[in-house]
Amino acid sequence: MNNDILKTLYSEEDIKQACKKLGKQISEDYKGKTPIIIGVLKGAIFFMTDMVREMDIYTKLDFIDVSSYNGGTKSSGSVKLIKDIDIDVNGQDIIFMEDIIDTGRTLKYLKELLADRGANSIKVCTLMDKPEGRVVEVKADYVGFEVPNEFVVGYGLDYDGKYRNLPYVGVLKPKIYSDQ
Ligand SMILES: O=P(O)(O)OC[C@H]1O[C@H](OP(=O)(O)OP(=O)(O)O)[C@H](O)[C@@H]1O
Ligand code: HPA
Numbered sequence: 073m074n075n076d077i078l079k080t081l082y083s084e085e086d087i088k089q090a091c092k093k094l095g096k097q098i099s100e101d102y103k104g105k106t107p108i109i110i111g112v113l114k115g116a117i118f119f120m121t122d123m124v125r126e127m128d129i130y131t132k133l134d135f136i137d138v139s140s141y142n143g144g145t146k147s148s149g150s151v152k153l154i155k156d157i158d159i160d161v162n163g164q165d166i167i168f169m170e171d172i173i174d175t176g177r178t179l180k181y182l183k184e185l186l187a188d189r190g191a192n193s194i195k196v197c198t199l200m201d202k203p204e205g206r207v208v209e210v211k212a213d214y215v216g217f218e219v220p221n222e223f224v225v226g227y228g229l230d231y232d233g234k235y236r237n238l239p240y241v242g243v244l245k246p247k248i249y250s251d252q
C-alpha cells in the first residue's frame with residue numbers, strides 16, 4: 073500500500089501536533105459548555121477519535137454518514153444521507169468533525185440539515201481545507217492544514233474505498249488512477 077504513494081503531505085507527527093493545537097483551541101472556546109461532536113463518516117473517523125481525546129471539556133459524540141464521491145476522485149454533485157445522527161440537536165452546540173472540505177457540498181448540506189433542526193450553534197473542525205476545490209461557499213472554523221488542489225488519501229481519506237488506514241496523508245501515484 074505504501075508503494076502506491078507518490079509523496080507524503082502530512083506525517084503522523086504533523087497530524088498529532090495539529091490535533092493538539094486544535095483540541096486546545098476548542099477546549100478554550102467551549103469552556104463550560106458540552107458540545108455535541110458529530111463525526112462525518114467515513115473519512116473523519118480517525119481525526120474525530122484523535123481530536124476528542126485532545127479536548128479537556130465535556131462532550132457528547134454522534135456520527136452521521138454521508139457520501140458523494142462513491143470512492144472516486146470527483147464529487148458526484150449530490151450528497152446522499154446514509155446514516156443519520158441519534159441525538160436531538162435542538163438548542164445544542166454542534167461541532168462537525170471532517171477530514172477534508174473540498175467542493176464544500178457535503179458541509180453545506182450538513183450545516184443546513186442541522187440548522188433546520190434548531191441547533192443553537194454549528195461549527196466545523198476539519199483536518200484539511202482545499203480552498204481551490206470550492207464550488208459552494210462554506211467555511212470551516214477550525215482548520216489543521218490548507219492543502220493544495222490534489223486528491224489526497226490516508227488517515228481516513230479513501231480512493232476506491234482503500235488507503236483509509238494509512239497513518240499519514242499523501243498523494244497517490246498517477247498510475248493508480250489510470251489503472252482503474
Ligand atoms: O467538500 P466535498 O467536495 O463535499 O468533499 C468532502 C467530503 O468528501 C469526502 O467524503 P465522501 O463523500 O468521499 O465519503 P467518505 O467520507 O465515506 O469517503 C470527505 O470525507 C468529506 O466528507
Ligand atoms: O482529496 C480528497 N481525497 C479523498 N477524498 C476526498 N473527498 C473530497 N476530496 C477528497
Ligand SMILES: [Mg+2]
Nearest residue numbers: 115141143230
Ligand atoms: Mg471518500
